[in-house]
Amino acid sequence: MNRRTATSVIFIGFFLLGMVFILWGIMLPDLAKSLVMSELVSGAFFTLISIGAITGAFVGGKYIQKFDFMSLFACLSLSVALLLVFMSSVNHWRWLLLGAFLLGFICSSLFTIGHTMIARLHAERRSTMMGLMDFMFSLGTLAAPFYISALYLIEHDWRWPLRWLALAIIGLAAYAWYAARRGKKFNLPAEPQHRKSLSYGEVIKRPIFFFLALAAIGYGAVEFGNANWFVSYAQQGRGFSGEEARMTFAFFTAGMVISRLGFSSLLRWMSPHRLMIVLAGIMAVGAFTIKFAIEPQLMSLGNLLVGLGLGGLFPLMLSSAMDIDSDKGPILSGICVIGSSVGVQLASFGTGFWASFASLNTAFWTIPIGALWLLAMVWIYSRHLKSHLQHQNKTID
Known part of the structure; x- marks a missing residue:
C-alpha cells in the first residue's frame, strides 16, 4: 500500500467523521421534539459522547500500536456505520444516550489512528498535512448543514440523514479494508520496531x-x-428560524475550512508559537461577538471569526507537539482528544444544566468563558514551545 492510498482513506474518513460529529447539534431541536428530550437530557447526550471519547482516546493512545492501523480503521468505521443505523431506529432517548457513549468511544480511536498515520507518513510536511486532514474534518462539518437541509426538503425526519451517512461510511470501511489487504505488511515511517503500549504518565x-x-x-x-448549542441558542435565544439558524452556523464551519486550508501558508512569515496566539485571539473576539450580537449578519461574522481562529489552532498545536516527540504520536493525539472531550463535556453538559435553571440565552455564556480559557492556555503553551525551540537551537549550535 502506498502513501497516497493510506492518506486518501484517512482524509475521506475525517470528512465523514466531521459530518457525524456536527449533525447532532444541528438536528438537536428535532431530536428533542421527537424523543421528548429536556435540556438536561440533551446536555447529557453530548456529555456521554465526550465520556466515550475520553475512554476511547485513552485506550487507543495506549494500545493501537499493537494492531495494523488500516485494518483497525476499517473495522472501527464499520462499527460507526452500524451504530448510526441503530441510533436512527431508537424510539426512546435512553437508547440514544447509550449510542452516544459508544459513538464517542469508537470515533476517538479513529481520530488517534488518523493523527498518528498522517504525522508519520508525512514527517517532512507534518503541519501542512495534519492541517489538510483537519480541513477534511471541517469540510464535513461545513457540508452537514446543507446535507441535512437537502434531505429535509424530501422528508423532515432526523432519522434519514443518519441512515444515508451510515451507507457512505460502509463504503469507507470497504475501501480501508481493501487498502489494508493490499499492503498487509505495510509499516509506517518512524514506527517503533516493537509494538508496545505507551505511557501517558511520562508524557x-x-x-x-x-x-x-x-x-x-x-x-x-x-x-x-x-457546534452543539448554537442552532438551539439562535432559535430560542434570538428568535431565528431553523433554516436561518443553520445557515448562520454555516459561517462557523466555513471559517474552520478556510483556516485549516490556509493556516500553514502563514508559517512562512510567522513562527508556530506566534501564529497560535494570533489564531486564539481571533477566536476569542468571535466568541464574544456571537454572544453580544442580535442581528444575523453580526452573528454570522462572529461564527466566521471563531471558525477562522479555531480551524488552524488544533493541527498547529498537535503537529508542534509531535515535532518535539514523534514517537509518542498516539499518546499526544490521545491527550488532545481527551482534553478536547473534557472541554466538550464541560461546555455541552454545562450549558444544558445551566439552561435548566436559567434561559439558554444566559447559559450560552459558557462559550465566551471557554474562549478566554483557551486564549490563556494557548499563550502559556506557546511560551513553553518557544523556550523549547530556543533551547534546541542552542544545542544544535
Missing part, C-alpha cells in the same frame, strides 16, 4: 504537554460547545 508530566492538554480542553469547549 503528561512534561509541562509543555501538560499545557497542551489544558489548551485542548478550551478548544473542545469552544468548538463543540458552539
